[in-house]
Amino acid sequence: MQLSIRDLSKTYPNGTHALKAVSLDVSPGMFGLLGRNGAGKSTLMRILATLQEPDTGAIALGDIDVIRDKDRVRETLGYLPQSFGFHPRVSAERLLDHFAVLKGLVEPRVRRGVVESLLRRTNLWDVRARRVGTFSGGMRQRLGVAVALLGSPRLIIVDEPTAGLDPEERVRFLNLLSEIGEGSVVILSTHIVEDVEELCNRVAIIDRGEILLEAEPARAIDDLRGRIWRRSVGRDELPALEQELSVISTKLLAGRTIAHVYAESSPGPEFDPVEPDLKDVYFSVMARHHGAGAEVRS
Numbered sequence: 370m371q372l373s374i375r376d377l378s379k380t381y382p383n384g385t386h387a388l389k390a391v392s393l394d395v396s397p398g399m400f401g402l403l404g405r406n407g408a409g410k411s412t413l414m415r416i417l418a419t420l421q422e423p424d425t426g427a428i429a430l431g432d433i434d435v436i437r438d439k440d441r442v443r444e445t446l447g448y449l450p451q452s453f454g455f456h457p458r459v460s461a462e463r464l465l466d467h468f469a470v471l472k473g474l475v476e477p478r479v480r481r482g483v484v485e486s487l488l489r490r491t492n493l494w495d496v497r498a499r500r501v502g503t504f505s506g507g508m509r510q511r512l513g514v515a516v517a518l519l520g521s522p523r524l525i526i527v528d529e530p531t532a533g534l535d536p537e538e539r540v541r542f543l544n545l546l547s548e549i550g551e552g553s554v555v556i557l558s559t560h561i562v563e564d565v566e567e568l569c570n571r572v573a574i575i576d577r578g579e580i581l582l583e584a585e586p587a588r589a590i591d592d593l594r595g596r597i598w599r600r601s602v603g604r605d606e607l608p609a610l611e612q613e614l615s616v617i618s619t620k621l622l623a624g625r626t627i628a629h630v631y632a633e634s635s636p637g638p639e640f641d642p643v644e645p646d647l648k649d650v651y652f653s654v655m656a657r658h659h660g661a662g663a664e665v666r667s
């Protein structure tokens with residue numbers, strides 16, 4: 370099943386142009402939608418989840434017209450929104466059972482089986498009787514995934530899932546996501562480059578409502594090889610460097626600033642070549658789009 374998004378635009382009543390003619394083709398597997406806060410990710414996710422209308426454009430999920438035929442989409446959609454509230458006094462098992470009824474799993478024996486298998490997959494079986502209000506952030510996110518997976522959805526949308534998780538919970542959560550990727554279209558929206566780098570076989574970079582790049586992460590990284598250079602500079606030297614070269618990102622390391630520069634060949638003896646990663650892809654795409662001096666601090 371293929372998801373095809375064509376020329377999707379959305380302007381909010383206050384004039385914010387949140388999506389500008391967005392077109393994407395998404396195949397089964399993990400697709401990463403990467404962009405900073407306010408880029409338009411949630412707007413796109415909410416439209417795909419049939420919670421919001423675009424102004425113009427078309428979306429097809431297989432033979433389903435997503436904008437016109439919302440009921441059919443909802444039958445096959447799993448959505449983990451950016452923030453969600455669960456009733457804190459209910460146990461994980463009862464809560465999942467409740468959502469399973471809403472998903473149409475009315476036959477008790479079948480439902481019990483589905484609930485058990487999802488609690489096991491999300492590693493919540495041992496805590497199934499605990500009240501959700503006592504859960505950690507990571508456990509709540511995994512319960513959110515269990516809810517999203519009810520009804521074996523073919524389109525799964527996960528909006529900013531790892532924000533606020535500690536490193537251990539984050540790894541466990543990403544492992545869970547990578548297991549559910551097979552066979553379904555899974556869209557992971559995030560501002561965390563590492564989430565995409567570790568999980569996704571396709572990535573799109575969105576900024577100010579526009580898709581700036583759509584690629585296979587490994588391919589995009591390969592294309593940058595030999596073009597990223599690094600130099601340590603004092604804070605007062607940075608403006609001159611930015612004037613002269615394409616500085617794509619800067620970060621502080623032990624009191625010094627490490628600048629990453631995009632250049633077709635070595636900018637000088639004081640620069641070291643860098644083995645690029647997806648962060649360099651992201652920052653160079655952003656810098657190219659926004660022009661010189663618009664480097665992003667990591």
Ligand SMILES: Nc1ncnc2c1ncn2[C@@H]1O[C@H](COP(=O)(O)OP(=O)(O)OP(=O)(O)O)[C@@H](O)[C@H]1O
Pocket residue numbers: 381382383385386387404405406407408409410411412413529
């Ligand atoms: N209901 C709304 N009314 C007006 N403007 C909105 C509304 N929702 C979002 N926006 C604006 O639209 C733009 C895109 O927002 P969106 O939430 O889609 O971005 P995002 O990439 O998901 O960022 P974040 O992670 O911060 O939610 C932003 O400028 C935001 O301020």
